[in-house]
Amino acid sequence: RVAFGLRCCLLAAPLLLQACAEKPPPQGPLATPVFHADLVGGARQCSASTPVLKSGRQASATIKVGNDGGWCAIHVRQDGKPYAAGLLTQQPRHGKVFIHPVGNDTRIDYTPAPGYVGADSFAVQLIPGNPTIRVAVTVTR
Numbered sequence: 001r002v003a004f005g006l007r008c009c010l011l012a013a014p015l016l017l018q019a020c021a022e023k024p025p026p027q028g029p030l031a032t033p034v035f036h037a038d039l040v041g042g043a044r045q046c047s048a049s050t051p052v053l054k055s056g057r058q059a060s061a062t063i064k065v066g067n068d069g070g071w072c073a074i075h076v077r078q079d080g081k082p083y084a085a086g087l088l089t090q091q092p093r094h095g096k097v098f099i100h101p102v103g104n105d106t107r108i109d110y111t112p113a114p115g116y117v118g119a120d121s122f123a124v125q126l127i128p129g130n131p132t133i134r135v136a137v138t139v140t141r
Helices: 002-020
Strands: 046-048 058-067 072-075 085-090 095-102 105-112 118-127 132-140
Touching: 002 105, 046 085, 058 072, 058 118, 085 095, 095 118, 105 118
Parallel strands: 046 072, 058 132
Antiparallel strands: 046 058, 072 105, 085 118, 095 105, 118 132
């Protein structure tokens, strides 16, 4: 019995070590999963520019969104994958901003305050590389 138990342990040890070994990141088309919730809730009227980002530099972008309760988003990426994090450095006065990964992009969602029509703005700094995006927003009915 002792020999059998020892043999089982010796045979199982490499499998256990392999299971605990560090695994390479998953390969495939998407760095971050895309969930159904990521795809719903967009404003019916939405147009957003795509800023050209460079490390340590500032870029401009625009959003034009109808105020029907939905969001409008800017999509950015670094080397084919989402940024690790985004920091809201200037809050919008008339809406909310949500920064999150969706697939291979970092998506910066702007949702206007209910009933608001007019101009708004905000700024986001992305990590790594610290590019900053200054966003001018126009909210319509």
